Amino acid sequence: MGKKIGELADVPDVDIAEAGCFKYILIEVRDLGATREQSKLVVRGDASCAYHADVLDLLQDKIDDSKLKLDCKGGGRIRVNPQTRTISVYGYSMGFGRADHEKTVEILKKNYPQWTIEITDEEY
Template structure:
């Protein structure tokens, strides 16, 4: 599988949930950062390990670059906080990825909160 086929963003439609920023690399050593998050995950590791397992089957290696939380309410998306296990993701990078996926949404980020 080519890195181009990996979706940039897979997050829940609404709510407050944990997310991770992941560097995904294909067999041709092409890479990109992707965002994954969902409310069913108790820990950031649950989000990362699920993605890692799915992409490994397709020949894509992964590295967790950190985590935080996303609050999504309609067209308003806020990125903040950190992961105890992985540290704080670069929320500015996360928001730039989310802007491509949700161009009509209002996106903000903060280093505050958990």
């Protein structure tokens, strides 16, 4: 598979599907080698994953776990509509609980500055 990610700065803040409705998780990535433990929150979502844990496994497979540690902070669903340039964040994960959707939206807005991103609670 190639070299695994070993630096916090090399972990992209967002990696989600380009379109559709899919499960997502909010993950805290911690740098195990830093003198002061550094971390950041990242958003991951993949339309091919049936379970939120599968989304976590995708990132786990990409990192060097001797240097970085993942801690899932919860999940939900994301709907991405590239035609209207909108992203909706909602729902929860049965296994990980509800992610802090406000933090998720904050992270998404940095990566999609021209898009409308909102939290909706009408849907699961």
